[in-house]
Amino acid sequence: MNDSKSLHSRIAKTVRDIPRSGIRDFFEIVSSREGVISLGIGEPDFVTPWHIREAAVLALDRGVTSYTSNMGLLSLRRGISKYIEKKTGVVYNPKDEVLVTVGVSEGLDIAIRALIDPGDEVLYHEPGYVSYNPIIQFSYGKPVVIQTKKENGFRLTRAELEEKVTPKTKVLLLNYPNNPTGAALSKEGVEEIAAFAIEHDLIVLTDEIYDELTYDREHFSIISVPGMRERTIYLHGFSKAWAMTGFRMGFTCAPPELTEAMMKIHQYTMLCAPVLSQEASIEALKNADADIAYMKGEYKKRRNFIYSSFEEMGIPCIRPDGAFYAFANISRFGMTAKEFALKLLDAENVACVPGTAFGKCGEGFIRCSYATSLAEIKEAMIRIARFIKTL
Ligand SMILES: Cc1ncc(COP(=O)(O)O)c(C=O)c1O
DSSP states (O other): OOSHHHHHHHSOHHHHHSOOOHHHHHHHHHHTSSSOEEOOOOSOSSOOOHHHHHHHHHHHHTTOOSOOOTTOOHHHHHHHHHHHHHHHSOOOOTTTSEEEESHHHHHHHHHHHHHOOTTOEEEEEESOOTTHHHHHHHTTOEEEEEEOOGGGTTOOOHHHHHHHOOTTEEEEEEOSSOTTTOOOOOHHHHHHHHHHHHHTTOEEEEEOTTTTOBSSSOOOOGGGSTTTGGGEEEEEESTTTTTOGGGOOEEEEOOHHHHHHHHHHHHHHTOSOOHHHHHHHHHHHHHOHHHHHHHHHHHHHHHHHHHHHHHHHTOOEEOOOBTTEEEEEOGGGSSOHHHHHHHHHHHHOEEOEEGGGGOGGGTTEEEEEOOSOHHHHHHHHHHHHHHHHTO
């Protein structure tokens, strides 16, 4: 009982069998080195705008330190409802259709847990966010993965969905704009997927955490398609566009029955999201349009630079529509994505994430985050160009 081997054997099999995130392992190597330029982190390099931080400071000063309603402060839920209506035209009742969560991470977890009985199948697409597969497995669901194709710019198609759907499919999990590819869907692309979901009577979870960060077209949410609001859990949060990762704030919008089911899990496991973060988020929704526009403008400059630099180097890159990632095709160098990333780190102190951290079809790609300063990105591109000359 005392030795670690016997303790290991007592850990639940589902947990034991799930590997640690590939990103985490890679960044343990990175953190042991000095002078690394990191294109690895999926986190804004901007500090949260001051007026948002100040709202938290002032709330603390007023002695706002208690629990809130399980669902979150009603004033925040009202703000969220207005914000979503403005963006999508879809109205959610702040009283029973909006739930404030601890990041989109918690929203994803409680959405899956609320829906999945053991063995239910969840369809999702890769390359994809590293949490999806484990979260489904923690709920004893069966992840059914669609490997999207580089030829389609990693955009999911109805034909790919039709191939994988079975009578056990219960949920379709979507993430556009996508981490790690930066791909976004056109309105027609979204409508095609919506038609599929309706025809097969699926519940859709849509992780739209990057929706503010689209550069060449307006984001179109699947909840705007007639017939989808009724069958969708919409997930969003403040981490990315508002640069508020450390506040751990997210929310779900969904019909009352689904919200109530998620609320039950949230109530017993989380109680509520942190009150100071909720206060800050009220301010974020009221007064941060200019901050978002500024940060988005900076990301766009970086996106343009990183994309054209890769192209000039002869490294094909899917032109990112959104989020803050470039997914660059390094397959011509005759090594795996992991080998490439490790060698680049070793030779030039530039860290990027091997595409395989996001699924099998990420082989041959590296993910470079441009949520880092343009000066650093410029230096990283010089180093990568120098590195590939040696190959
Ligand atoms: C696609 C996607 N969903 C969810 C999350 C988690 O975000 P949060 O900070 O809101 O938990 C991330 C974070 O990188 C992400 O990329």
